[in-house]
Amino acid sequence: MGLIIPKCNADPRTLDLTLKIYYDANDWVENSILIDRLSAYLISEGIEDVKKEPQSYTKKTQVLSYYGLIEWEDESNNQSRRRITENGKKLYQYREKKDLMSVLSLLIDILTNKTFGRNVLGCDSDSDLEAPNIFLKSCLMIKDLTNKEFGFILGKMEFEKMELADALFQVVLLRSKGLVVQPDLAAAKWSDPKPILALADWGLFTVTKQGMSKIYNVNKIVIDSFGDRLNALRTKNTDVQHIPIRNKLWEEEAFSYLQSPFRPYITAIKSKPFLLLAGISGTGKSRIVRELARACWDEDSIEYKAQKPKNFEMIQVKPNWHDSTELMGYISRISGKPIFVAGDFLKFIVKAWENIDVPYFLCLDEMNLAPVEQYFAEFLSVIESRKRNDDGNVITDPIIKPEFEINKDSETKQIKTWYSKLIKELLAECPLEKVFALTKEFEEYGISIPQNLIVIGTVNMDETTFSFSRKVLDRAMTIEMNEVDLYAGLDRNYECIGKLKSDMLIGTAVxxxxxxxxxxxxxxxxxxxxxxxxxxxxxxxxxxxxxxxxxxxxxxxxxxxxxxxxxxxxxxxxxxxxxxxxxxxxxxxxxxxxxxxxxxxxxxxxxxxxxxxxxxxxxxxxxxxxxxxxxxxxxxxxxxxxxxxxxxxxx
Structure with missing residues (x-):
């Protein structure tokens, strides 16, 4: 079916191995027997190195209890024994057969028929809310739901007694204004709940990391096959069953940014972070690049109000450029020792690495005043090496390769002095908490293009400029800017774009x-x-x-x-x-x-x-x-x- 089951905080085999113990026993299992067997399984599978404290194995059991896959003995017997339920047996059998669709159907039946929340035997829960159902319905309504947003929604419902539809709307409204949702302390416990992450292990949704946040999405195959059943899940504290994805208020307020005339620029950047803006002189090509950079900041921030935000750099291309020395830099030997003189483009690349979650915009103004293939050759080659790694990040080959020399005495490699000095110079203003990691990255792999770097060239095509070869055009997204509205910009800032979130500009698909x-x-x-x-x-x-x-x-x-x-x-x-x-x-x-x-x-x-x-x-x-x-x-x-x-x- 093409369903991808992500690996979450815990190895999904841990839950399977725990169920196996109960399934094989087919009767009550003593706590001490569970701990010994599960520890042996986890060590033999390479999931854990040594036997851990008893309570860590009890915690692994709690998730299975939460979903009614195992049951505990009556409290009068100190809850010392547990056994597998019929649903637990089914889940184990389906997982053994790798029957993913049956697993998903069973889980949705459990979510439909089981009551979650307060007093679930064997689980730590003091909430009346059915968190799994609220979570899945929130994921259906909001793409890329974050752990903070989920905590915010639960907090609004539990402590402010807000309906689910209203809580969802609050999240969407905050998103449209570029504001980060902050759940209150009482709801913070839901920012990373183990019972819900277990649903990811079993295939109901995906989890990806974005900075310090986790991003949740229901798998497409789940929506296609079970969307109606998921959307009809009951949730305590609300009578809402089917929630429209948008109502009139959502369209007028929260989704107003979708109507932006800058959409082609935004989506082109996310598709390929190398653009050419072509058109007659004076249409505001370079100004738009600056305003795109400004739009990445909140309106009351220093960077938004600055003449030149720190995530923007303009480099004026000169007609006499026939190599990359002005952009990248060069090795000088005037002093007798090799010293690398860094160019403005290289310096800006490193600045982007220092703030990887913020889009950084380089504007090459009048890009075709010189032959692009000559002064921009390294970038044109490296941009085509973009690929997505196992962590979901976009990486490239180095644009500056690390330089090593052999120590004659020990025959070991060490970084050449000029390259080491270059790294120190480039990271001179880098926050201390990032210096070590970036130094190690640059020394081992070289300086590559970060995924948040966006290069935009402005172009005027006339008899004074060079035409573009197919090599350049094939690597760039080209947008024409010849339309002129003489009445625009007289009553407001014409390039007022609104708040742009980083995930609207930084693409992870290559x-x-x-x-x-x-x-x-x-x-x-x-x-x-x-x-x-x-x-x-x-x-x-x-x-x-x-x-x-x-x-x-x-x-x-x-x-x-x-x-x-x-x-x-x-x-x-x-x-x-x-x-x-x-x-x-x-x-x-x-x-x-x-x-x-x-x-x-x-x-x-x-x-x-x-x-x-x-x-x-x-x-x-x-x-x-x-x-x-x-x-x-x-x-x-x-x-x-x-x-x-x-x-x-x-x-």
């Missing part, structure tokens, strides 16, 4: 495979569109391959949450897909088409127009037909080819 399993139906629609377009491009140098395919998939998936238009009307999923496909067609396909009438025929442009219109119409239907920016651009390019015998994407 390739199509990272999003395909969870979005198979959507991705197949994208692939069908791409295949039709590629059939037209077949036999030309503009035919697309895997890199572009991956970026199409990422861009469309990243746009799925943005399903409210500028009039506040909700869009269907197919409409969102069509709009995103149209935008990225312009960014990634049309930007590469350039040449005279011996290379580009009218029939090619006409074929693209016809195919794109037809494919978008399949998604939206005639009644909801979108105004295609890629078709409009193709018509402009076709007219240019007719008039001058030459055409390109660039105006």
């Amino acid at each position: 390739e199509g495979v990272d999003v395909y399993a969870d979005n198979e139906e959507v991705c197949n629609k994208v692939l069908s569109y791409l295949q039709a377009v590629n059939d037209v491009l077949n036999g030309t140098p503009f035919k697309i391959a895997y890199r572009t395919r991956n970026e199409f998939l990422l861009y469309v998936v990243n746009n799925l949450p943005y399903n409210v238009n500028d009039k506040g009307n909700e869009l269907s999923e197919d409409e969102v897909i069509a709009i995103a496909l149209d935008e990225i067609t312009s960014m990634k396909i049309l930007s590469r088409i350039e040449g005279d009438d011996t290379k580009i025929k009218h029939s090619l442009l006409e074929g693209l127009i016809t195919t794109i219109e037809a494919q978008l119409l399949i998604l939206t239907g005639e009644e909801k037909k979108i105004e295609s920016i890629s078709v409009a651009k193709l018509k402009e390019m076709k007219e240019r080819l007719t008039l001058s015998g030459y055409t390109s994407f660039w105006s």
Whole structure:
């Protein structure tokens, strides 16, 4: 089924091995026997090294008691013995057979029929709330639910007697304002509850780490198969059974940011953190980069009010740049000893490493005043090495490799002096608590591109500038900025973007495979569109391959949450897909088409127009037909080819 069961705080085998003891006994099990057998199992499986304190094994039992998978003997006998229940036997058998769908169905039956909360025998719980049910219903309503948000919701329900729908709305409203939810102390115990993490071990939802927080999401296969049953789970302290994902108030308040005209920039960055902003002079290309950086901070913060936030750097490209020394730096031997003189770009890379949870924006102003392939070669190579590691973080090859030398006496390697001094210089202003970890990282692996670094080049295409090779265009997302509204910005700041959270900009998906399993139906629609377009491009140098395919998939998936238009009307999923496909067609396909009438025929442009219109119409239907920016651009390019015998994407 493609279901991924994550590894949480505890190895999921611990719960399975505990059930095995009860299952094999099929009768009451003494506490001392449980401890001895479970300890032996855990040590033989390599889960633990030595036998632990007795209470640690009792705690492992509590989760199973919580869900009614084992039962305790009557209190009069000091609760010294326990045995497996019928549900416990079923769960063990299903887990042994790796029958995941039966496991999920059984768990949902338990959640539906069992009462959780206060006085569950053998469990530490003084709450009247059915936390597992509230948790799952919250996950269905809110994507990427954090442990703090869950604690906040439970606190609102238990101590303020708030309905679940109202508590959920409070979270969404705080999110839209860019505020971090802070649960009160009484609810803090729910920020990492073991009974709920057990549901992740059994496959009901996924857990990922983001900084100090845990992020929870119900597995797509669970939603597809059991969504209605989960949404109907009862919860104490509220009569709400089915909660609409959004009501009118949610749309007007909490989701207003979805209507932002900056959505294409935001989702393009999340898909590939390398953008080209092209257009006539004076349209505010470099200013938008600065305002995107500013939008990452709260309005009352020092950085938001600063002329230049610390997460923004502008570097003016010079016409005489023909290598990377101005950006990256160079080794100087004037003093007789090698000394590395760091460039501004390298310094900014390290600053981004020091604040990995904040998006950092580098603006290369007038990027094509010099040949990009010459002064930016290292970055263009390294950006293509991006991949997601086992922790879910995006890593790259080093842009500055570590330098070693051999100690002749011991034949051991040690860091070269100039490289060691460079690291110390670059980390001179780094907070002390981060210096050691970053020094070790740079010495062992070199200095690579952090996943929070976003590079945006501004481009004016005229006779004084260099054109872009396909190598550059293939690696970047290109957005045109030629529209000018002369009435804009007179009554308010035109580039007022609103608060941007880091997860809106920093993507953890790098390739199509990272999003395909969870979005198979959507991705197949994208692939069908791409295949039709590629059939037209077949036999030309503009035919697309895997890199572009991956970026199409990422861009469309990243746009799925943005399903409210500028009039506040909700869009269907197919409409969102069509709009995103149209935008990225312009960014990634049309930007590469350039040449005279011996290379580009009218029939090619006409074929693209016809195919794109037809494919978008399949998604939206005639009644909801979108105004295609890629078709409009193709018509402009076709007219240019007719008039001058030459055409390109660039105006």
